[in-house]
Amino acid sequence: MGKTIDAYTAEAMAMKKGLQLADSLGIHKLLVHTDCAELVKEINQGAVNSVAAPIFNDCFEICNNFGHVSFEHCARDSNRVAHELARRARVDPPGVWTDNPPSFIRSLILDDLSLLEMK
Incomplete structure (x- = not known):
């Protein structure tokens, strides 16, 4: 049985x-949203004192x-795509796509875009 990790x-x-x-895609300007406020706070402060510190150190290096x-922090209900992908990753191996998203999240993407347009 695999090791359980905290959220x-x-x-x-x-x-x-x-x-x-x-x-890897050569992106130069990036906005990262997560519903984990603590994670945003720590990464924006540039110093992490948690069990995830080695992972954050890798993140800082990649950010260079x-x-x-x-x-930025975002409410979970404003990014249902990420929530659905995380839910699916429990049973299906994660994948990467650069053109067409999987069918199970297409309607969620449209919903998220509609929310952005309203702001």
């Missing part, structure tokens, strides 16, 4: 994977490859 460490690991993906990167 905070899982969020940090997901952030690292996302930063690595953005870096971007022209601009910022981290």
Whole structure:
């Protein structure tokens, strides 16, 4: 049976994977949203004193490859796509796509975009 990790460490690991993906795609300007307010606070302070510190150190290093990167907290209900992807990752291995998103999140993407347009 695999080792269970806490939600905070899982969020940090997901952030690292996302930063690595953005870096591999050659993205230079990046806005990272997460529903983990504690994670945003610590990464914006630049000093992490938690069990996830080694993961954050990797994140800081990857961030040096971007022209601009910022981290912001967002409410979970305003990013249902991320929530659904995290839910699916429990049973299906995560994947990467650069063109067409999987069918199970297309309607959620449209909903999230509609929320952004309202702001």
